[in-house]
Amino acid sequence: MIRVPHNRGPSESSRSAKMAKHEALLIIDMLNDFCREGAPLFVPMTREVIPNIRREIGRARREGTAVVYVCDAHDRNDVEFKNWPPHAVEGSPGAEVIDELKPSARDIIIHKKTLMGFHNTDLENKLRGLGVGLVTVTGCVTNICVMLTAVEAAVRGFNVRVPGDCVAGLDMQMHEFALRELEQVIKAEVY
Ligand SMILES: [Zn+2]
Numbered sequence: 009m010i011r012v013p014h015n016r017g018p019s020e021s022s023r024s025a026k027m028a029k030h031e032a033l034l035i036i037d038m039l040n041d042f043c044r045e046g047a048p049l050f051v052p053m054t055r056e057v058i059p060n061i062r063r064e065i066g067r068a069r070r071e072g073t074a075v076v077y078v079c080d081a082h083d084r085n086d087v088e089f090k091n092w093p094p095h096a097v098e099g100s101p102g103a104e105v106i107d108e109l110k111p112s113a114r115d116i117i118i119h120k121k122t123l124m125g126f127h128n129t130d131l132e133n134k135l136r137g138l139g140v141g142l143v144t145v146t147g148c149v150t151n152i153c154v155m156l157t158a159v160e161a162a163v164r165g166f167n168v169r170v171p172g173d174c175v176a177g178l179d180m181q182m183h184e185f186a187l188r189e190l191e192q193v194i195k196a197e198v199y
Contacts, residue, residue, distance in 0.1 A: 030139040032074040033064055034161075036125060036147030036154055038109050039079055041095040041102035043148075048095040048102070051148045053176035053183070058108050060173045061146050065109065074138050077111050078131065078147070078157065079103065081119035088122065125157035132164060142167040145196075146174035151186035162194035169197045 038061065041047045043054040068075050080096035081103050082088060096103040098119070105111055118131045125131050135143070143166050145158045154175050158168050170190055177183025190196040 030074075031068075031142045031144065032076050032135055032138065032140045033068040034076050034078055034125070034143050034145045034147070034157070035061060035065070035105075035109065036078045036145065036157060037080055037096075037149070038077075038106055038147050039096050039102065040104055040106055041080075043106045048093045051176050051178055053178075054148050057146070057148075057174050057176045058106070060171070061109055064144065064146060064171065064174055069112075074135075074140065075111070075115040076131070076134065077105055077115060077117045078125040078129075078153075079105065079117060079119055080121070080153075082121055086121060123153050123156050124160050125153065126160040126164065135166065140166065142169065144169045144171065146171065148176040150175040150177035151182040152178075155186040155190060158190050158196060159194055162196070167197075168194060169199070172198055 038054065038058075042049050042051050043058070044050065065075055067073075081098040082094070082096050084097055111117060116134055118125065118129050118134065120127065120129050122128070143161050145154055145161070145168060147154055154170070158170060161168050168190070170187065172187055175183070175187075177186065187198050191198045
């Protein structure tokens with residue numbers, strides 16, 4: 009039997025045209041336990057990117073772009089703590105977004121328990137509900153949650169953008185590797 013290619017029809021193409029108009033700014037793990045000196049998973053480079061993420065938040069709010077915080081919120085005995093020191097336990101001060109980047113009442117907050125922002129969370133539903141077609145990914149750590157969440161976004165059909173001065177790595181080599189990987193493998197726009 010010959011399979012006839014599925015006819016997309018006007019409704020689907022107009023839907024994707026509409027989706028392409030909407031953007032979301034993702035801010036990943038800019039929490040006290042990653043960004044405060046002496047914190048269990050302190051990533052020093054986060055200090056440098058805070059003003060740049062503030063710039064992106066300002067722009068998003070001016071342009072009406074959705075601002076979405078994607079935040080670790082671990083159980084007390086989370087399985088992730090086999091590999092990492094305990095951090096960002098749900099409800100603890102360490103799991104709160106740093107004061108410099110505090111969410112406003114209209115921003116969206118997504119809690120995650122793994123390295124991946126879409127895994128077992130409501131992130132995809134929220135983005136689809138807003139008609140988002142393009143996500144700008146910021147935060148930490150470049151080669152961990154940022155990269156993995158960007159890959160998850162791409163395999164779900166979202167276009168991905170990464171401003172290099174808004175992501176923080178644990179070391180420069182892995183930071184640069186992750187940006188190259190995103191550019192070459194998922195064709196993210198890295199700038
Ligand atoms: Zn974690």
